[in-house]
Amino acid sequence: MLVSIYRYNPETDAKPSMQEIEVEIPADKDLMVLDVLELAKQKDPTISYRRSCREGVCGSDGMNMNGTNGLACITPVSEAAGPGKKLVLRPLPGLPVVRDLVVDMSVFYKQYEKIKPFLINDNPAPAIERLQSPEDREKLDGLYECILCACCSTNCPSYWWNPEKFIGPAGLLQAYRFLADSRDTATAERLAELDDPFSVFRCRGIMNCVAVCPKGLNPTRAIGHIRSMLLAQGT
Amino acid sequence: MVTNATSFSRSGLTDWLVQRLSAVVLGAYMLCILGSFVVHPDMDYEQWRALFAADSMRIFSLLSLAALCAHAWIGMWTVGTDYLTSLQFGKGATSIRLAYQAICILLIAVYLIWGIRIFWGT
Numbered sequence: 001m002l003v004s005i006y007r008y009n010p011e012t013d014a015k016p017s018m019q020e021i022e023v024e025i026p027a028d029k030d031l032m033v034l035d036v037l038e039l040a041k042q043k044d045p046t047i048s049y050r051r052s053c054r055e056g057v058c059g060s061d062g063m064n065m066n067g068t069n070g071l072a073c074i075t076p077v078s079e080a081a082g083p084g085k086k087l088v089l090r091p092l093p094g095l096p097v098v099r100d101l102v103v104d105m106s107v108f109y110k111q112y113e114k115i116k117p118f119l120i121n122d123n124p125a126p127a128i129e130r131l132q133s134p135e136d137r138e139k140l141d142g143l144y145e146c147i148l149c150a151c152c153s154t155n156c157p158s159y160w161w162n163p164e165k166f167i168g169p170a171g172l173l174q175a176y177r178f179l180a181d182s183r184d185t186a187t188a189e190r191l192a193e194l195d196d197p198f199s200v201f202r203c204r205g206i207m208n209c210v211a212v213c214p215k216g217l218n219p220t221r222a223i224g225h226i227r228s229m230l231l232a233q234g235t
Numbered sequence: 236m237v238t239n240a241t242s243f244s245r246s247g248l249t250d251w252l253v254q255r256l257s258a259v260v261l262g263a264y265m266l267c268i269l270g271s272f273v274v275h276p277d278m279d280y281e282q283w284r285a286l287f288a289a290d291s292m293r294i295f296s297l298l299s300l301a302a303l304c305a306h307a308w309i310g311m312w313t314v315g316t317d318y319l320t321s322l323q324f325g326k327g328a329t330s331i332r333l334a335y336q337a338i339c340i341l342l343i344a345v346y347l348i349w350g351i352r353i354f355w356g357t
């Protein structure tokens with residue numbers, strides 16, 4: 001199978017290039033893209049990429065496969081490229097490239113940090129733990145599962161244009177995760193931080209984020225909830 | 236909190252609301268104009284003048300003009316802050332964006348004043 005891989009070392013290369021590598025794949029097997037990448041790396045050990053868990057848990061191998069963002073370790077080649085087609089691997093779009101398929105996620109994490117991704121509660125801690133009813137706990141489903149792979153934010157045009165100002169789908173999903181948490185008491189402060197023309201309102205609702213989330217999460221819906229909360233508070 | 240001095244209201248929520256409400260006003264106005272063509276398929280100039288001479292129509296027209304101006308500014312501002320940034324233009328981006336915003340504001344102000352004169356002038 002022919003694999004085309006984005007190669008770029010900003011320190012030595014004037015511009016990025018695509019390297020084509022022929023990889024032998026067992027005929028009866030549908031490998032994951034990450035497996036193919038490992039085979040390619042055996043041929044050319046200088047190829048760089050991140051990976052750790054190889055089972056869709058750590059979020060480190062988010063990349064662009066034939067034009068679609070996803071986790072290489074849980075995306076079958078048949079799904080990424082289709083039968084007999086070339087597999088084209090590029091880094092996540094919109095972030096600076098450190099080397100080949102490895103991108104600099106600093107700005108992505110900065111947006112995550114901005115939404116204060118931790119429980120804020122000024123009430124004195126109870127003797128054992130802060131309890132939550134099963135109903136309140138249920139409100140966090142579809143939010144807490146995010147692995148911060150950045151597939152969604154780097155698929156969002158609004159995030160490409162304003163990565164420093166628009167929090168992006170991943171950060172906003174987490175913002176709502178804490179807004180929705182019954183144990184968090186900083187709701188008003190959190191909302192006040194979001195009521196500017198960029199942080200939330202750059203979302204144009206085109207749902208590119210939803211289309212690629214490997215965890216099946218829905219950032220657009222969470223953004224809608226944040227907007228409703230801002231509306232309820234601001235009118 | 237990301238601050239911005241040139242957005243319509245400084246608040247993302249207010250901008251968002253104004254954008255939606257102004258769209259509703261513009262939609263209603265459009266229907267009203269189209270409706271009057273349906274009701275008077277052979278409208279002549281005198282009837283057309285009489286339509287816009289009524290106070291209710293003058294208020295509605297002016298309201299729609301104000302809605303159009305607000306809607307246009309929020310939209311143009313958004314487009315400008317999406318595409319005219321340092322990502323595309325490097326160091327010169329601020330001057331380019333500022334010039335673009337100034338031209339937009341100026342045009343919108345001219346249309347607003349001109350429109351008031353047309354709808355409410357003698």
Ligand code: SF4
Binds near residue numbers: 157159202210
């Ligand atoms: S729905 Fe919003 S956050 Fe998601 S991709 Fe579109 S603009 Fe970005």
Ligand code: SF4
Binds near residue numbers: 151169170173215
């Ligand atoms: S919402 Fe989905 S795509 Fe976005 S960072 Fe979280 S897991 Fe990844």
Ligand code: FES
Binds near residue numbers: 053058060062071
């Ligand atoms: S290697 Fe951990 S998510 Fe793919």
